[in-house]
Amino acid sequence: MKNPNDKGLVRSLTLIDAVGIGLGAIIGAGIFVVTGIAAGVSGPAFIIGLLIAGVIATCNALSSAQLAAIYPESGGTYEYGYILVNPTVGFSAGWMFLISKLAAAGVVAIGFGSYFYQLVPIASPMSFSVLAIIGLTLANYFGIKKAGILNLVIVSVTLVSLLYLVFSGLPQVKAENFKPFAPFGITGIAEAAALLFFAFTGYARIATLAEEVSEPKKTIPKAIIITIITAIVLYVAISIVAIGVIGTEHMASSTSPLQVVADALSAPAISTVITIGASTAMLGVLLSQILGISRMMLAMGRRHDLPPVFQRVHSRYRIPHIGILLTGIVILLLTLLGSFEFIVRAATFTILLYYSITNIAAIKQPKKDRMYGKLIPIVGLIGCLAMSISLPLNVIISGIGLLVVGFIIRFVIHKIYSNPK
Template sequence: MARRHEEQAVELPRALGLLDAVGIGIGAIVGAGIFVVTGVAAGVAGPAFLLGLLLAGVAAAANALSSAQLAAAYPRAGGTYEYGYRVLSPALGFAAGWLFLASKITAAGTVALGLAGYLEALRPGLPPRAVAFGAVVVFTALNYFGIRRSSRANLVIVAISVGALLLFVIAGIPSFRMSNLRPFAPAGWGGVLRAAALLFFAYTGYARIATLGEEVREPQRTIPRAIEITIGGVLILYLAVALVATGTAGTDALARTAAPLEAAARSFRPGWVPTAVAAGGVAAMLGVILSQLLGLSRMAFAMARRGDLPRFLDAVHPRYGVPGRAALAVGGAAAVVAATGTLAGVAATASFTILLYYGIANLAALRMPREAKLFSDAVPVFGLAACTLLAFSLSPRIILTGLALLAVGFLVRWIVRGA
């Protein structure tokens, strides 16, 4: 017989302001998507992946607005996991939390492998598995030793990676050739949708802000502003980078490498630009790992606090004020993925599971009390439709894998609550 669990009054310190929240969001977004998945999407859709990038950005914007009003109304750690429980049902709330964990644990480990790929451009011969594993271990330690330290390191990483992308755009304009945009859509609209689903993975970082609801000062004001600034700025930057990459190298060249932006920059002048872009890629990957582990530990904390994961994970470290056990648990899982996984199919699996996660967020926004809503219902309706369309445009194998992971999650919950 499942025992009933009551939430414990365990609170996290509110240490983050608007700049910290935007930095965490941008650090989570600018990474695997633009530096690695760009090449995969280009191979799927040809130059029309630019439309997929725009479509994914519009869908992410709708999801961001839904997340903003939910986070403002329910400023607690856990994001859509909390919203699902409060306005939908325990089953959908748990599904959101587990989908988040499944997607981001796998993605964090795999992004670490992407980091090794960009390091290869700087220091050939480095062992990729060891580099990936070490990166996850280091950033797990940063999260364990305190969020203020983590957020400061993240702001430095964001500045380096965004600076490298701006350099890429400026240096690449003289090499731009319109002929590289033809034929524009060799795979038709099906290719555009698949590319959009893959590239949605590149926009998901703003969710970290919602999962930090208990640690942001003035959450009703700060969280919506941080999400809007993050998604708007990144959309413009992504479109500029993708257009320059396509116009200078062509989609065939982008699709052949795990480091497409570095490959495109090899024809740029001055000659140090490719090295700077590779360094920016390394910084961006580090930013993604840092931000994903930060959000993952808070999600595991929230789920353990409610009794959906083992109770020992909801402890807050007495000195550092962070959920230390949860940070170590998710970091360990991500390190295993980094040591054993591959980059190939994870972006699609992560995109499918996170699209389902945001589908639940949009559904929760529709069911919110009317007086708590900040935007028209058209926003979450569009977001829900976009998430569903993009998720189920992926291959049957990816869809079945994602649904199997969700089934495993419900089995884990049944075991924990029945223990």
């Protein structure tokens, strides 16, 4: 529930801003790293896995779109869970979002430092990671519109670099690199789909920021659909070029497969362009993580699922400044500590449960509020649950353990603030 004494957030994000934030959240480590891992488990057929992941992600995206159009407030699935299911489910969604995005942000910050060091080797990679966190935290602090403009610049550089790779590589695609197409059968394709699903998960960032989007009922569904379609088309094009140029064996043997593709091409400065694109991709994801996490803290602070100090909105910049500052500090600590591997692994389980709750909320929406029918969220829910139970048992147990920790923290906070909202 909103604090009547604060001035609230301001609806200043346009359709282009919202699409930019969605693409900034999606185009990151997924395309630059996970494609190589997926190639290793399924061969060239990982493109089929990519399309399956894209279909499930699209169903989830449409569920998010119709929910955000009716409930355009900060918090996304946290709010939908509270309103349409029950407070326990709502809190679970919010806590899982925080855990997964904070863990991912630390990894992304380290990734940025590693890539940027290749361009400017004048300081340690960790120094660049720290500077990026501080700089993007400040960028978030001075208003959503300024952060949105910065994000558009970052995303534009990333898109241009990836398109350059696609058009440079298409003439050198070799048909023989697609044979055998599915050496590991259906099992390999299914595993690739589960891996590649995480390359699409940033579209929900638009819903999390719904309270700052202008004309949300029209803008949010359009932005989410444009974002997910753009990502699928771009990912398929890049995957075809990568397989066709270097083959899946070379992709699987590298932690930066697109860099290997670039090195195999003769286009002018292609390797440098891809390194720049990878650097800006990591920056875009990190910027969107700070945006999303701080707005989730705002929503959870309003309901006293986190200390109510997080519901404060800066009187001048109209942003949740306490949440932004704490988010920056936590990401900085995770980065300096190298992130905790078990948190990162558990985050894969928690984010699937998060999207499962999105689909459950969409299923429970009144018929008059549904934009895409009931089948879409049902398919999305089945896809999420199927992928979640396919994860290793230790990952599932770790995810459940982190969720239990969240409920303990919530219980303590509710005891301290005896009149929860």
